[in-house]
Amino acid sequence: MTRSPIDITLPDLTGKRVLLTGGSDGMGLVIAARLAAAGADLVLPVRNQSKGEAAIATIRERAPKASVSLRSLDLSSLDSVAALGETLNYEGDPIHMFIGNAGIMHPPERQTTKDGFELQFGTNHLGHAALIGHLLPLLQAGGARVTLQISIAANQGAVNWEDPNWERSYDSMDAYSHSKIAYGLFGLELDRRSRVAGWGITANLSHPGVAPTSLLDVRPEIGRTHAVRSRGLITLLSRIGIMGTVASAGLPALMAATTPGDQGGKFFGPSGIRGLGGRPAEQKLYSRLRSPDDATRMWDLTQKLTQVRFPSR
Template structure:
């Protein structure tokens, strides 16, 4: 398959079971294709099964011998995440890679998940917390690497502790930042707790920089009838190779964080170009919003309470 500019080398993943959320389009589909090409047994939990089936066709057009398992799962619903976890545990196969990639961004009006959480908090963060909880025995058996996709938006903002669900006011971008900060803090605390308890799991972070994807495009299910002005500008810049990345290059930091032998636990990987919006992937300093261990412990505990799942002490 063709190599993107600033490409990374994905090692041989034969015998590896890789679970990827958000793998049916955009950056996720590029990540999925590369994992399959490296020989991984790819597990795609998807909200829209028809869209997932189309993604499998696309993957196999590039990787004819790809091994892909498709499952229905909606991060909007804790019941759906639990059902996927039950199905995976009943199969009993260890999971060696988990990439928490799926997300939604800035619906114009406040929306909620099936469980009543603000949509971005629920899908981007809490759904992934529940997923890690349900897959934990398989992740431990596989001594898995867990890579969680945050966002360049998370370099600013904070957790809105006095109104986590944005019920008293709603700021779509602030809520998006919060969801990605929360996911990042959870992932870093996962690394610390795994190291302390000997779970054998390693956890790190990636972000894609800025690229023209569906996050800011017209999405009727989010109440966004037209492409945002931001995504039109990003497309223009990307097509001319100016500053920002492409969907192909935006997939590379997560691929590097998830598969590179020298990618380290507890670190953040993203594009290395000006402003970290494009360019070759590599390690960068954790955002200030991700550095507080006290904040990470609070996110860990609060998230367990919200999703009604408890992680073991050992």
Template sequence: MPRRPDIDIPDLSGQRALVTGASDGIGLVIATRLARAGAEVLLPVRNRRKGEAALATVLRQAPGAEVALHDLDLSSLASVRDLAARLQDEGRPIRLLVNNAGVMTPPSRQTTTDGFELQLGTNHLGHVALVAGLLPLLRAGGATVTSQISVAANSGAVNWADLNWERSYDGMRAYSSSKIAFGLFGLELQRRSAALGWGITSDLAHPGVAPTALLAARPELARERDTVGRRVITAMSRRGILVGTVESAALPALYAATSPAERGGRFYGPSGPGHLGGAPAEQRLYSRLRSEDEARRVWERSEQLIGTSIGG
């Protein structure tokens, strides 16, 4: 049996970490590994039942760890603001923020509480609002912010002509658009932090391809059964063919978030064929992520959409 890829994670004792999308899949692996390394881990979840099961899983694998559930629905800007306000009231610096949560390709167009196309609103704007709300705590902690994008950010474009996909919805193109926008935002966060002395390090990761819940049956997304793609990925993963496992898919973000060598503005993903699976390694930025003008445009438009000036 081939050796499974893994990384060493440094001691994180005394460091506060927040991981979105940690109620299952890659996010749960990330949260568990951070807890095992000694971090105090915050699990903001939309579904309390799943969150409690995730909390129990983390504590089974990291006995004695400090882990806390919080309520968060990234598809609601009010929910994001509420979480940020609660953590601001606690006043404790955040050292690690892993923006991992996401939704993928609802069969039909859906919208967030605030009227945004669901993938734009959840994958991108919800996380932008979270960074904005937590910025003082991130600055106080000298935080590393790791934003999880996708191999889908290597195709398509930000749909500037119709950001909300109101005229011609295409689930995969909308997903790519949201992930490109989020990647550009993460890189602009690094540039602004460096220019303004925020002390935040911002980087990007992608998990490759693995059998996660993104393409599984999701009745709330009007997806009644696992997609064909998910079934194929699961079969390939079990056989060790090209794609990764949920555990290996968590490694790029874990490396980006915890490596002492990380300096910001870098991009990590699996190093295997096609960057679909394998051990994590630094990768060349996708072409869609290289324009600083596009990154500034994403930042400014995102501020307008969430109604908040980030760092202002």
């Protein structure tokens, strides 16, 4: 018996400018195609230009009238992040949705960004946070919904407050959990501060569950020459419906980004067993994301490390 596909209906996004990171392959490409088909004016910042162009071709096969354009971005470089912010602010078009979906996982050894941060922390969290800071005027102008894609890994491990760049000892998966918890805490604090200061934006969190996405594949850019060890098992469990698919994994982020109303400060993920797969729905916050003090502490640490300042009020 063929499993019925899991899906949601998106609203008409005509006239809405959406910036999506990590939209050139895998789950991100599925998200991008759905947004474009719904009428969004889609901006895809990419590190690899040829990969981005291939993504646009794929999107236009599915949505021939899609409005989609590329920009250059390397989230592991704060200079690159600042350059994209400068470009988009110069263009001056309000941003109505920001989906921070890009990420890396499990490099085989400790690596650093161009600015000296542990690679996963610097890319998954600090690069996105800095980009949001640079784009804050455009996000305010668009009354934007910001969606931060975290991970089921944020339900394990902890923030390494004393050594956030993992210089004293290193475990790749612990550092990945650290990066995603940090990203989630920052997103919740962004929503809270916007409400207090009247910035006019809202922020939600999402997670994709577990699915056989490209995140698990060979990744020469981080020195991973083989797919992660669990790739085969995840593929099998996806086929029998216990874990998600590449298509279903993007749905929580789409739900977080497009659900009408005042939806800030919420968390969306798959509703199946242990959040591994299933239909997207609002979820209870992971325990590691519930401390307002931790969220404030991460906000302050993020500004200190990136040197990107948000308004104090």
